[in-house]
Amino acid sequence: MIKKIYISLIIIAMCSSAYAQKDTLLDLTMNNAVRAFYNSNSSAIDAKMVYNLFPIISLPFLDDFSQNYIYPDNSLWKDIDAYVNSSFADNPISYGVATLDGLDYTGRPYNFSLPTSYGIADHLTSRKIDLTTIIDSVFLSFYYQPQGNGNKPETKDSIQLQFYRQSDNSWVRMWGAPGSANQAFRKVMIPVDTSFQNNEFQFRFRNWATLSGNVDHWHIDYVYLDENRNHADTALNDVSFITNHHSMLKELTSLPWSHYLTDTIGLMDTAINVTYRNNHSAQYAVFYKYEVIDNNGTGPSIELYPSAASSKNVAAYSNFTEPQAVYNTSPIFLNDFSFPSDFSAQTKVFQIKNYFTVTPADIYTNNDTVNSYQVFGSYYAYDDGTAEVGYGVQGIGSKLAHEFNIRKNDTLKSFQIYFNPITNDLSAESFRLKVWSSLNPEVEIYSQPAALFTNLTYSNTNEFLNYDLDAPLYLTAGTYYFGWEKISAEFLNVGWDVNTNNNTKVHFNSVGVWETASYDGTLMLRPVFGSVTDPQVSVKEETSIDEFEVYPNPASDVIYFKNNNSNSNELYHVELVNIYGQVIIETEFSLPNRIDVSHISNGIYIVRFTNIKTKYPLLKKVIISK
Template sequence: MKKILITIIFLLPFFLLYAQEVLIDVGNPFLKEYSKQYFSQISVKETQEVDTLELPFFDDFAASFAYPDETKWMDQYAYIHNDYAIDPISINVATLDAIDEFGAVYTHLPSMSSDVAEYLTSFPINLNVDVADSVYLSFYYQAGGNGNVPEDRDSLVLQFKAPEGDWTSVWNVEGGEVMDTFQIVMVPITEEEYLVKGFQFRFMNYASIGTNYEPSWVSNTDVWHIDYVKLDTARTMNDTLAEDVAFISNFGSKLQGFESVPWNHFKVYAEDIVVDSLTFSYKSTYGEDTKNINRQVEIIDQYGTEPTYSMLDDSENILPMETINYTRYIPYEFNSDSEDSAKFLIKGYIKTDLTDETYPYRWNDTIRYYQEFYNYYAYDDGTAEKGYGISGQGTAYSSLAVQFTPLKADTIKGVYIYFNQVLNEENRNYFFLTIWDDDNGEPGDTIFQKIGAKPYYADEVNQYLYYSLDTSIYIYTTFYIGWVKTTDDMLNCGYDMNNDSGSHIFYNVGGTWEPHSYNGSMMVRPVFGFVYDEAAFKPQVVTNMDFDIYPNPANDYLNISAEEFVLGLSIYDATGRLVKHFDETSRMFIGDLNSGTYFVRPDSEFAVYKTKKLLIIR
């Protein structure tokens, strides 16, 4: 942390020695809003009864979004994402930490000791096999990653349970060590009490919150990442390679220097800002085999009628245990006939031979990135890995400012800011919303100030709170927007660790503007031109949506008719096991499925569909 320089102690009051830039771990901004949609959907949608799952049990979490797969896991405490882990085995991990399924800090956790925070619990599994069948449960874990590192009093625990028995701990690891790689764990299951139908396992973490010395800092802590969970027979202690080729990260923004810009600004200066390439990041976990990988890209105009762009002709070998970061020229210009906003889905695929052994891993060969254009400028990607602010004795009336240079002259209307929620809302203190002009690369004179602003945790666009300027200010060149805080406490602004715009952030404690000390982006988004009607602009998730599948009963092919845009379709067997998934939903081939009863559910971004029964008869 950067402290005020000791050489100025004779010029400034002594208390300024305690002022500092602070970067801390935080709660989950995304879950605060998405959890309301998710759990309301769970309560109304059709569900099927889950008896026991069959072997193999596998989950690398690539097929899940925000919460664990409901067909494999009983609880929703773990957070599924691709933001906090370092060098994951494949895209997406499950994270256990100190925030609940709604994104808030657990209030029962102590500060000087630890207690159980979260669980990740499997459904009952049919493990009715012999000891000679050599059953192993394996998984990878990482402590901390880009999140808070657990202390040595914190731990990650694995427990087993027989159908009529109690939970028993069979493995654990303590915190205290910084990890930037994933460690594999192989656990043999030889006890006959577990080799029965109805066996379960679960992960749980012990966590502790920060000290109350600085209440505005108390937020998420003690992060454990879990990946590539596999339970099966015919395994050994040396069975540590997944033999898979998987994406390990998503595409990034195709805008130079920004995550998003106003659509009306972009349309005028598109050629000056578009990046003409995309980077594929994927790795092989094969121990011996070299694989030929076909890389593909599709870009879909979701608000307009522009034709879909496709790149399908790119292949390269990947060596055993190799990681590839390949940048491909993609001459796409983001044209759309949409008027005031635009959104483009960028889908990436890596394809190789699909076998029975690799079929469970197929989810991790697809990534989706959304390039969005609305009415604001954004450096950040919308996810707060950390919290940032100025804190310490004597920091009341200090300032934070973020620099922006708009593509075109326009009227600024307001700003979206994301403030992290902390324990007991201790960061909800008044501030002056402020705009400064430019003075040779740093904030200059104040050109606007609004008193009486305060952090709130509102359900606004992308979970940000919108602060209106209540007046129109014409901006034609570089400007700075931020705040002057009124207390010594940190306001705790969301901070994105994946995009670095640190050179555009400045702070002022003692009368002099200082450059920012970290690599990341404050979650501050100035709004230009006009303000959307919030209810209309905010994507509405429609629950319990109906659809039709035909023919039903079916033989070799299946079709779907749905009102909302469908991203794909999943087919589950009677035990709840996913047996087939389609990204392309026109005339889907199901001739390789056995006769019987199945359950079908479409995938969509802004709709949750019913689950319907499908009969296959031959």
């Protein structure tokens, strides 16, 4: 049965509240990570599609998809339909897989307008490979998994492997599998007989899927083609990371830097956990460390743990999860790391580099290192930034709330919400943003109307939509609940991260009673904080107060500046700064003036005006959305 990407409201005629309407997981329609990446790099990506620029390659052919993100390595693969990621597979063979689904390489459905459309979707095609010098048997091996953390392919949503036969210019089916529920990765070994051994051999994977959404997921891992192999050649002389940690903090993946500084020790987790896998038939000794590097990985190293050599013996064909201490001093002292206090910074980004060495040495070291980033921006978050499925609550008037413990007095400026685009046009749908200080009893402290989308179908926004509060809300430190009340009957399809689990922090109310989310995962909603201008107590008479207007906001091509203080004729240094504190554009001029942002990626930025004479800075937030 063809799946509809957007699940319509199920209307149940009932009078009794005993039949409570519930929360549910929803299918995705697009891949916002791919869309955002493509929109920011479309010229370079389209240039990569010029296949003839690359020469014929030779054996061995090996790709475990650990070194690329979003698209396959174009030195090995002809096309870029598959989505290279580390979040959709369940317990992979190595870190990173290639996912085949119902979306094209821009992250959009092949046929968005027809929910029942079905057919051949993605291709993952090798470049031409020279097999004319082969002197022994050649085998292609790979691992595959249906569904994983994503959407289950139905029986007819199959996957297929084909070889290209030069003699009759045809693609020959060599293997296939019908759709099924999630299962462990399975290995496939296929011999390449002499009829395919020429100077332009190719192989490809392709899948059949519903073409109107991000569904029917297949994951491919560890593709290996070489000679001197046989059917019994099942071992890979390799140890690989298969997971990464999401944060060095307890529960949270991010919070504002000034909020972290209120409790630099209490917010740190006791340990981080990563998992690596021994894919060999013999035991390996693995020595794992992590390193923390300041300034987004370009600054000094501030932590290396453990410093003394120690290793873990990992059995053949097995996974090993090794906790490494972060801040753990009791009952036995292990480590006491916390991010160093920097009261002059507004935001901070740290790179966490995880790596290991093995004895004896493995043959493929690309998957022996994985990096993550600890971001202290303007928001609180539990999620890792990637939605594997959607989440929604049934019923007109239903409410959804995400619980956060706010660490210091601050002003709530906006909500960031990861809404999944859907096939139904809900641009006219509305809801009410809400903040509660308590759910039992229910105490609402803020409410304002909000619209779901504008230009829904092919919006070029990033993953999270930003909803500014009409009136910034000052909150004292404590526990609050951020969310909304639905006005319409339709689901609000919000991102649900299955790689982190904070469902006890997600609450919904569809029949007058607050309940906890029914599924493991994390709601992708983030409250955004930032200091507002304090009341002006006194101003020196000789001081000229400048107030800049930045427009349009959001902007797509050009940002204009206007100084509303008509008496000011000062020269200003103007910088466009991203959320990581990096200066993207800088220039100097007298206002009014403008800067071109047509080449800048979508996102939230700060425009920083610095008076050349007084060095007095002023900040304005701007959203770039194309």
